[in-house]
Amino acid sequence: MFGPDSQFHRFFNDPRWALAVVRATVLEAAHPQIGAALADNSSFVVHPWRRLGNTLVSLQRMFGADEDVRQREAARLNRLHARLSGTDARSGPYDAMDPEVRAWVVATLFESSVTMCRLSGQPLDQVTMERLYAEFQAFLAALGDEAGHLPPTLPGFWQYYDRMVAEELQNTEALRIILFRLFEHLPAPPLFAGLPTVWAAGRALAGPVIGAITVASLPEVFRRRAGLPEVPGAQTLMQSAYMAARLARALPDNWIQTENVVGLLQLSPDGDGPWAEKLSTLRDRTKRAGALFRLLTPVPAQQDGTGGAEEAGGSSGTGGAENRRGAREFFSEVLDQTGDGYLDWPDLAAMAREICSRLDLDEPAETRLYDAFAAWWRELQAALDSDGDGRVSEEEYAAAAPSLAGPALIRVAEVLFGVTDADGDQFIDAEEYRALFRKGFGRSVVDAEGRCSRSAFVRDFLSFMSGRRRSTLYDPLLSDA
Structure with a gap:
């Protein structure tokens, strides 16, 4: 059969x-x-x-x-x-x-x-x-x-x-x-x-x-x-x-072959390996050609009152650097996993589900991760749900512009480190790292011995989730289509 x-x-x-x-x-x-x-x-x-x-x-x-x-x-x-x-x-x-x-x-x-x-x-x-x-x-x-x-x-x-x-x-x-x-x-x-x-x-x-x-x-x-x-x-x-x-x-x-076709569609220039390098080079050349075309035929700036570059650049006070994004952008790209315009438990459950699937977790580890995300949702709901409807709208999130690094989010980072550290040695090695991120170590998290420590892992996760900082690791995990 x-x-x-x-x-x-x-x-x-x-x-x-x-x-x-x-x-x-x-x-x-x-x-x-x-x-x-x-x-x-x-x-x-x-x-x-x-x-x-x-x-x-x-x-x-x-x-x-x-x-x-x-x-x-x-x-x-x-x-x-x-x-x-x-x-x-x-x-x-x-x-x-x-x-x-x-x-x-x-x-x-x-x-x-x-x-x-x-x-x-x-x-x-x-x-x-x-x-x-x-x-x-x-x-x-x-x-x-x-x-x-x-x-x-x-x-x-x-x-x-x-x-x-x-x-x-x-x-x-x-x-x-x-x-x-x-x-x-x-x-x-x-x-x-x-x-x-x-x-x-x-x-x-x-x-x-x-x-x-x-x-x-x-x-x-x-x-x-x-x-x-x-x-x-x-x-x-x-x-x-x-x-x-x-x-x-x-x-x-x-x-x-289905596996090859899906793997090609999921190939990203942010990954590693020869195919990712070739894709990155091709994409850079395409962008240069596009920039030249736009220079020759400039597009008028939008005047529709939607915020334009100011909104994308971080009107919430997060700064206008390329590696940062505004509160509304972070809400739609990362937090609103179901795409219904609101943040509620199914959105965070979708994050937990994706991580559990990537790591192929067994029941105890899976439950710990879900419980940590559930506690984070309760913390977010208490802080941001101003109208008491049981969910957080984009407007409520953007108006509060909160720092999300509360105790519950720190707990999520700790549990995520624990379930990724499959051998329990309190460090994440290259194989464990690749299981979660599907790419090799990032320079910012590796110590002199070529391992990722708990503190470096937690710091990187909190920097992404609370500072709305773009990441070549967590964006593919939580933002990619």
Whole structure:
């Protein structure tokens, strides 16, 4: 059921699967409970590339051949889902541990994999389809869910799927965000972060196309019931996209391997290694060309009263140096992880979740980190929530312009050091450092023996979080899309 000989493993590096995963995500978001959980807790709007990378790593662990890795990842996913429960805007409860909800997530991945083959002109035969379904059932069982939440047979599955589409799925807020906001306003991955014009030009064309293709691929009965608009010619465009993805399978394997593609998108000039150096050089030359172009065709200064350079330069009193940013910029780029315009517990939980995922923490260390972030949230709420609505707005944050280095934030820094220091020797070595930051040591934190001490680590973290100082370490960790 698992490992390199599984049917799922063959699909994982199939270019068509990129379209299938987007489609499955939309079908998941159309489920009322999943949609509510995404809208309230997920950072997928602001950090979609980070979310994509984490999802692919998780699937690799779950479908890999190593049973110990699979059990560890299943336990991690269960802890993560256990923290996602609440009430949506319509007072409807949601719980990510609901077995019916978890079954629907797996169902969308299976059905979208089958659909991608059909739409690309290579429908699966019955034997292959049954084998793939058995693999997804095994995936659900590996999470600890009891049998019965997915029908035991393939004919029963199609009846279950048709009923869910016709009766349960809704035009949720999360679905609308994905289709009509995320695709057309997709933030640049680290690879293109320094080339906003290039990225914006490509996104302006690709965003609406991806949205139209996705809508056209959804079940017709759901499209009608949800009132989703279909662009004329979208069906032809969709068929062409799936056929093109099928033809892309003829490219060299190292070009289309999912891990390589995601790694390329996440490549940053702030990293280390030869590819990062080449990217940095290319980006510097592009910026020089752009500066020359702007010199020849200057753009008039904006007069819209939004603050312009003064706002970006640090009107909050943090200074106008390039390595500092204003309070509002820090709020939107770092603190507001979910992108809803407010700071509340889900934003800090998203930070903790990303760190736990990078370090692959076990339960005790993970709980310590979450508890530290929860205490920091209570401290922020008490200091900044002036209107008592249970959250901190950008205006409340900018007006207070606080120094965030309170006792709770210092505790976060201490716990972060502790969970990063895997061997407990009170120093962070090069391997531990790379596990968290995905790059080699920074000069400012290494002592004469080539180690990072507790004091240097804590000082660097507090400098970033309280002084709103840009960092080539923490920005990729907490700010990159």
